[in-house]
Amino acid sequence: EVTVSGKTEVTYAGKADSTNGNKWGGGNAITFSGSGDMNGMTATYTAVIGDGGQASSNTSETFASSSLMLDMGDMGTVGFDQGVGEFGVSTIDDKMPYAYEEIWTYTGASNGLRAAGGSNVLGYKNTFAGYTLSVELDPGHSDSATSTKGGSGDGGNTGGDTTQSGYNWALTGSPMDGMNVGIGAGKEENQIATLDDETYATGFVTYAVGGLTLGYQMSEGNGGTAAETSNNVEIYGASFAINDNLSISVNQMDNEFDKTAGTANVTEETNGIGISYTMGSASLRMLTAETD
Numbered sequence: 001e002v003t004v005s006g007k008t009e010v011t012y013a014g015k016a017d018s019t020n021g022n023k024w025g026g027g028n029a030i031t032f033s034g035s036g037d038m039n040g041m042t043a044t045y046t047a048v049i050g051d052g053g054q055a056s057s058n059t060s061e062t063f064a065s066s067s068l069m070l071d072m073g074d075m076g077t078v079g080f081d082q083g084v085g086e087f088g089v090s091t092i093d094d095k096m097p098y099a100y101e102e103i104w105t106y107t108g109a110s111n112g113l114r115a116a117g118g119s120n121v122l123g124y125k126n127t128f129a130g131y132t133l134s135v136e137l138d139p140g141h142s143d144s145a146t147s148t149k150g151g152s153g154d155g156g157n158t159g160g161d162t163t164q165s166g167y168n169w170a171l172t173g174s175p176m177d178g179m180n181v182g183i184g185a186g187k188e189e190n191q192i193a194t195l196d197d198e199t200y201a202t203g204f205v206t207y208a209v210g211g212l213t214l215g216y217q218m219s220e221g222n223g224g225t226a227a228e229t230s231n232n233v234e235i236y237g238a239s240f241a242i243n244d245n246l247s248i249s250v251n252q253m254d255n256e257f258d259k260t261a262g263t264a265n266v267t268e269e270t271n272g273i274g275i276s277y278t279m280g281s282a283s284l285r286m287l288t289a290e291t292d
Helices: 088-092
Strands: 003-012 022-040 042-053 061-069 077-084 121-128 131-141 164-175 179-190 194-210 212-225 230-241 246-258 266-279 282-291
Touching: 061 194, 077 266, 088 131, 088 179, 164 194, 179 212
Parallel strands: none
Antiparallel strands: 003 022, 022 042, 042 061, 061 077, 077 121, 121 131, 131 164, 164 179, 179 194, 194 212, 212 230, 230 246, 246 266, 266 282
16 A cells, blocks of 8 residues: 655745846655565555646656665665665765755755765665664666666666766764764766766764754765866754744855865855744745855
């Protein structure tokens, strides 16, 4: 049996000093989920249909992501993921406290990580002594498509255009009340001669007391186009729940691009403020962010 849930939103977004056109937009998402016993284990299926609110194109209403998980109890959970982000580094790519979205979401900035993006990946996760290990194996995907959902018909896969493959992992836990910590790393091997292998790592800590949550995260990414840049990233911020309905957050991200010899490094700085006001099942949210 499968249950269905959904959400919809209307947005107003634009960029300063740009030709924006119509700033109004919208988005919808319908989630199908179901679980059942399979030989003493629990299988769980999730699929999301998402679109950008377009009313005139059937091609926009497609499966945006899906996953199939098998919970084996004390032996952990294995799964097949197509864009949900169930495993590995993608589960901790940015763990800072936000009242709305990550501050870099709409500015074109990057958090420095270079994971596969959940494109037909295999995963495993389990908890040991209060700490959760999550591992993602990327058998292969195309670097021109970060999330391949499969071809036409059953059994669709990434086919012969595979140019990258690799692995990544994340380890998270709570060493004390109010504190959460995590580390993760990974590698993507490039099969194109002009591209170097890509490696990345990250670590974070957050601490919550009362309505205040503080956070700090460091990440780095290396490789890709030969002789190009690598990244060293710091993200920090705070959120505060003013009451049960209203929250506000302030965040900053510094992304240092390590240039080649003879060229000075460049730091990309992103600042943002988020506000969220919840009224029952509805919410009004705002994000203002700037990248220099």
